[in-house]
Amino acid sequence: MADAAASPQPLDTVLARIDQDLPEALDRLFDLLRIPSISTDPAYKPDCARAADWLVADLQSLGFEAAAHPTPGHPMVVAQGGAGGPHLLFYGHYDVQPVDPLDLWARDPFDPALEDGPKGQVIRARGSSDDKGQLMTFLEALRAWKAVHGTLPCRLTILLEGEEESGSPSLIPFLKAHQADLQADIALICDTGLFQDTSPAIVTMLRGLLGEEVVIRAANKDLHSGMFGGLARNPIHVLTRILAGLHDDEGRVQVPGFYDGVTELPDAIRAQWQNLAFDHAKFLGDVGLSIPAGESDRTPLEMIWSRPTAEVNGITGGYSGDGFKTVLPGEARAKVSFRLVGAQDPVALRKSFRDWVQAQLPGDCSVSFLEHGASPAGHMQITHPAFEAARTALTTEWGVPAAYVGCGGSIPIAGYFKTYLGMDAMLVGFGRDDDQIHSPNEKYDLECFHKGIRSWARLLGELV
């Protein structure tokens, strides 16, 4: 009797298996998408645990030794399997963003469905693109490989986090405590996108992120604005005056020392980016905008990939329900994030920001701050052979040359792998700009899911 596993099958057999198994792969992804694993809201803690357990079971079905490790926050899924070849670590995250405003969703965000879109079928659900759909591309590639070859392609460590959308508070302690278990030749991170929807991309530059919440208090309770208005300090006024000063008229951030460590783009990268012919009119036009609103002397691609930013992500104070309430509130608050580049130091910047706010506080006001994560920018070393393998695999699968690009988002894990495990990372993902991640009606194109699985299979074929 022939032993199929003993004689290696050509890559085409694996790809055919992926094509044939796509409906079942979707069923599995839908199961995972149905779990509302919102990490930032404590109400969903049991759901985060459920998502972790689901992944552990799936990894065990692929032959991994897998477990959900408890942390002070949400569990960390770690799996070990396979043998030989390069030792690859794969990273993804199973937690998702909150779903509000819920009334802007066309369907229940946790009731996934295939829908017809203008550019083909899409998987509609919170987390479909960020990051459950993406992480499943890798697991499905492994499943097809194992079905054809009988074994995993090489030695593999899988690390799936449940706190990526809430600042990853447990990540660094976990990496430190499990340094030996997590050591590999290179980390593969699947949490990024295609370039301009069609070109496969390998991210080599990531912005860091500093998150701060500012709470300004004045009176010890809400006041009647008729009785106290004009006499008592209004904390909304104080907050808006401070936030209005975050940028000057040219879009430059005004926090002292903010640009310390920010470096100019090397000429070679600048030239490559010019070749990418980024269509900022389309990029903005797709969301109803037309004017680059950042630093007036920078190109749109610099604004989103290589320049630091300060953005108010949320503001609240006083009455915001229907109708009107003439209240003079006791407090006002804002959530502010900074995207960091080059060698900007998030810890120093946190202090500088707080000092800057404090210095602007008028009498009768107090301020308190809440931390929401701090990670520096990341720059990838592209010397590991995985980068060349990825370029070949992606270019073949997508029929368009793969590009080295920057990424405006913050995926601090890449920097942490370098710092705490001494390991380089490669970021490859298949999201599209219109996936509406972090927004209502998030989707993942079926094509991206399918070709994403095939891309990983090709990449593994190149590497082993």
Add this chain to the structure above:
Amino acid sequence: MADAAASPQPLDTVLARIDQDLPEALDRLFDLLRIPSISTDPAYKPDCARAADWLVADLQSLGFEAAAHPTPGHPMVVAQGGAGGPHLLFYGHYDVQPVDPLDLWARDPFDPALEDGPKGQVIRARGSSDDKGQLMTFLEALRAWKAVHGTLPCRLTILLEGEEESGSPSLIPFLKAHQADLQADIALICDTGLFQDTSPAIVTMLRGLLGEEVVIRAANKDLHSGMFGGLARNPIHVLTRILAGLHDDEGRVQVPGFYDGVTELPDAIRAQWQNLAFDHAKFLGDVGLSIPAGESDRTPLEMIWSRPTAEVNGITGGYSGDGFKTVLPGEARAKVSFRLVGAQDPVALRKSFRDWVQAQLPGDCSVSFLEHGASPAGHMQITHPAFEAARTALTTEWGVPAAYVGCGGSIPIAGYFKTYLGMDAMLVGFGRDDDQIHSPNEKYDLECFHKGIRSWARLLGELV
């Protein structure tokens, strides 16, 4: 057989009756307080109707012909009764403010209770002071009068509104349509307070109110601040920059033409106010503040009584839940109110404010506005004998000379009575500065309720 109703009883009998009936008067007030008649929130529309019906029944029990007249909003309660003497119109409102934030209430806002306070017993509930407790002082005075005399003291019209806390949209059309029914010699309005908690006060100066809601939109949906941050316009930034410019560093409002029609205080009134020896340190200290935060060249009493203001009463945009969400929102909104004095024209100011906002709008942004009421300031004529009667009655009841004062709040009804019915108004009320109207844990001192009832009985005794 003696006919008690035929021979007038001395005022003391009425006052004794009030004292004796106080527990029953409280029961009646509690019944009314249990109805959550929040006029600004459409969810409470049936409760507003219920409160109106409750008052109609109570007025009928006093011998009035009473009815709840439907309006496009909440019903207007009108009652006619009594004969002879001056024809008095009494005005109050049965609607209440919203109760959020609910978690700051020590008890259910619609489950009233007598509680022991540091200065005696208080009636704790939403609306206890503003305005259900106050309006019931008048009805209870009539009830005691009727019990003793067998008749109402004079010809009376009662007008109880259900939209005072939401801009009174139906009021002017109703006054116009019922001009004949509502004609009286003078209007008595009970929706104000004591001066500095102990001195009875007659308000002769009321600020007007203009309410505006500003909605600024940029992208056609919420964006990921990593993907778009630094490039796409953030409407929170636009809103905070505009609101930050509402005042200059001296506290003066910057909307063009804002001070048109603002007059300086007459020397006589200024001198009288100086005699009031307003203790602004205590007034602010009671709510945890210490510094008058308004126009730098004005006294604290001017700031709250005779100067116009601009206050942001609510602001919201982006994510404000627990944790953090790196969203770049599609819209941001603020509720802004202006307190008006002298001859400031709310209609002209609305246009000026909107033009001022529009002129500051950067590219890719649109703005829309919602109206939330517009009423000019009011100045009372104090020539009607009711003013002298009130001074005598209040001084006797409280043992402290009654003062003519200003009021920072906006009670547009006084101006409307003058404009649409040609009728002067007198504002007398028994609230205290620490009543926390419009805030959590609203209360009305039992002493204010009790002496308020007695004050009206005395005033009626002076007038008839």
